[in-house]
Amino acid sequence: MNENQALAAFSALSQETRLKITRLLVTAGPGGMAAGAIGQAMDGASSSRMSFHLNQLEQGGLVTSRREGRSIVYSADYSMLAKLVEFLMRDCCQGHPAVCDAAIAAFACGGPDGNASRSKQA
Amino acid sequence: MNENQALAAFSALSQETRLKITRLLVTAGPGGMAAGAIGQAMDGASSSRMSFHLNQLEQGGLVTSRREGRSIVYSADYSMLAKLVEFLMRDCCQGHPAVCDAAIAAFACGGPDGNASRSKQA
DNA sequence: ACGGTATTTCTAGAATATTCGAAATAGAAA
DNA sequence: TTTCTATTTCGAATATTCTAGAAATACCGT
Numbered sequence: 001m002n003e004n005q006a007l008a009a010f011s012a013l014s015q016e017t018r019l020k021i022t023r024l025l026v027t028a029g030p031g032g033m034a035a036g037a038i039g040q041a042m043d044g045a046s047s048s049r050m051s052f053h054l055n056q057l058e059q060g061g062l063v064t065s066r067r068e069g070r071s072i073v074y075s076a077d078y079s080m081l082a083k084l085v086e087f088l089m090r091d092c093c094q095g096h097p098a099v100c101d102a103a104i105a106a107f108a109c110g111g112p113d114g115n116a117s118r119s120k121q122a
Numbered sequence: 123m124n125e126n127q128a129l130a131a132f133s134a135l136s137q138e139t140r141l142k143i144t145r146l147l148v149t150a151g152p153g154g155m156a157a158g159a160i161g162q163a164m165d166g167a168s169s170s171r172m173s174f175h176l177n178q179l180e181q182g183g184l185v186t187s188r189r190e191g192r193s194i195v196y197s198a199d200y201s202m203l204a205k206l207v208e209f210l211m212r213d214c215c216q217g218h219p220a221v222c223d224a225a226i227a228a229f230a231c232g233g234p235d236g237n238a239s240r241s242k243q244a
Numbered sequence: 245a246c247g248g249t250a251t252t253t254c255t256a257g258a259a260t261a262t263t264c265g266a267a268a269t270a271g272a273a274a
Numbered sequence: 275t276t277t278c279t280a281t282t283t284c285g286a287a288t289a290t291t292c293t294a295g296a297a298a299t300a301c302c303g304t
Contacts, residue, residue, distance in 0.1 A: 082228065111217075
């Protein structure tokens with residue numbers, strides 16, 4: 001991932017509706033969701049507004065789309081998201097341990113599911 | 123880190139000059155750099171422009187500032203950057219292995235210094 | 245072909261972001 | 275206190291982003 005791709009990705013994630021859509025699509029899995037269903041989940045936002053934001057996310061490389069019948073289905077691009085996390089650690093933060101080791105430790109410690117499954121007990 | 127903090131941070135990083143400043147300050151270390159020196163490093167950008175972008179970065183929580191003599195010294199906030207990486211993995215990507223495990227593996231594999239120090243040899 | 249559903253594209257307006265140069269502020273030095 | 279250096283703040287111009295509604299496009303069932 002180069003700088004321009006990262007800028008586009010950060011730009012895509014810097015807007016509330018789009019951040020929520022991203023979360024929703026990650027949760028939805030590789031099967032993705034139709035544009036209309038995503039719009040419903042976003043307080044029933046207008047179709048043109050959805051189209052605008054979904055396009056921004058696609059430009060940012062965070063989601064992909066495919067036509068399926070009369071719907072257009074959007075899915076999260078997991079590999080791109082992984083590359084963005086990696087960019088943030090390696091390129092942006094220069095692999096600095098105070099950022100990267102700390103982030104990885106916090107993630108592992110809290111548990112990938114947020115349930116403190118590895119080192120902490122409830 | 124909550125959603126609004128993350129949005130502010132992504133917004134701060136979604137601009138070329140600011141992404142470069144962030145990289146520069148991470149490299150500079152905890153000692154940071156004076157606003158003027160940062161401006162020099164950014165193709166000698168105007169002082170008001172620097173002030174604007176440094177303020178955006180500070181609003182985004184990515185850098186902190188302190189007065190030192192007649193200079194104002196900016197430093198990267200490593201803990202905030204770590205929290206942003208963690209947010210991206212846990213909250214945004216829901217701890218999804220295809221994102222988080224992949225990113226951590228890629229980071230570890232390429233080596234924090236980008237020199238393939240752990241599993242690949244040159 | 246026709247009508248209905250799903251989504252995008254177009255047009256326009258409002259809100260934000262970015263940049264610049266000039267003026268204001270804060271501290272250091274004489 | 276005056277002057278010099280470093281930086282921010284202000285005011286205005288331009289550019290970009292976001293939103294909405296209407297029209298256009300694509301597919302499906304009849």
